[in-house]
Amino acid sequence: MKNKAIHSETDSLASTAFKCPFCGFVGPLEMMGADRFPILQKLEVIGAGRRAAKCPVCKSTDKERLIYTFLKDVEQLELKSDLKILHIAPENNLQLWLESISTNYIAGDAFLQNQHFIGNVQFVDIRNTVLPDNNFDYIICNHVICDIKEDKLALSEIYRILGYGGVAILQVPITKVSGTVEYENVKSKEEREIAYGYGYHERIYNDADYVELLSSIGFNVEVRNLSKEYEGHGLNPVEDLYICRK
Numbered sequence: 001m002k003n004k005a006i007h008s009e010t011d012s013l014a015s016t017a018f019k020c021p022f023c024g025f026v027g028p029l030e031m032m033g034a035d036r037f038p039i040l041q042k043l044e045v046i047g048a049g050r051r052a053a054k055c056p057v058c059k060s061t062d063k064e065r066l067i068y069t070f071l072k073d074v075e076q077l078e079l080k081s082d083l084k085i086l087h088i089a090p091e092n093n094l095q096l097w098l099e100s101i102s103t104n105y106i107a108g109d110a111f112l113q114n115q116h117f118i119g120n121v122q123f124v125d126i127r128n129t130v131l132p133d134n135n136f137d138y139i140i141c142n143h144v145i146c147d148i149k150e151d152k153l154a155l156s157e158i159y160r161i162l163g164y165g166g167v168a169i170l171q172v173p174i175t176k177v178s179g180t181v182e183y184e185n186v187k188s189k190e191e192r193e194i195a196y197g198y199g200y201h202e203r204i205y206n207d208a209d210y211v212e213l214l215s216s217i218g219f220n221v222e223v224r225n226l227s228k229e230y231e232g233h234g235l236n237p238v239e240d241l242y243i244c245r246k
């Protein structure tokens with residue numbers, strides 16, 4: 001009996017141990033994220049706040065590993081050829097990998113100054129790109145829409161340039177315990193920090209509201225949680241993936 005108990009404990013530890021899908025590091029995750037503003041705890045905001053989520057070696061976050069896991073293991077991008085990929089506000093590990101598998105990869109950001117990018121990044125304002133209609137197989141815009149005042153404009157532009165059969169990944173911080181939080185009179189960095197938990201965010205979306213918004217633009221939205229299936233990847237167990245298809 002004693003041996004059996006030890007054995008099962010080892011099994012459960014092994015199944016939950018973090019092994020970084022990017023760099024292979026095995027061990028504890030580092031703490032990351034801010035918790036100065038109580039709104040994040042009050043609204044139980046998913047994809048925000050202080051948590052053990054950063055790989056100590058490659059610095060990948062739970063948010064970045066979620067997209068990597070989806071694209072690599074679920075969508076199996078490495079088996080597809082001639083993929084056209086647009087990556088807005090590129091995360092380093094994701095960018096290096098996408099560059100290595102696609103010759104038609106574009107990394108873009110509306111703010112190129114005072115940022116440290118690991119690869120080539122060109123100016124792209126996702127509210128108004130000069131990119132052609134129905135063009136990309138994948139668009140990754142991870143925790144960016146929450147920073148844009150004109151969110152419908154940006155989502156419509158992403159829909160326009162996404163190809164038919166294409167997939168857009170448009171994660172944002174989510175609350176499931178309140179409706180969407182957005183105030184007309186909140187304008188300064190200090191006001192945003194108190195209202196939304198971050199000085200550069202424009203709102204906190206409710207999960208059902210966000211799916212409704214994405215659907216109203218035209219996306220076919222699938223909500224999926226990969227954390228159990230890929231337990232060792234250090235994903236946030238409560239962060240659902242919003243897979244937006246055209």
Ligand SMILES: [Zn+2]
Binds near residue numbers: 021057
């Ligand atoms: Zn790592």
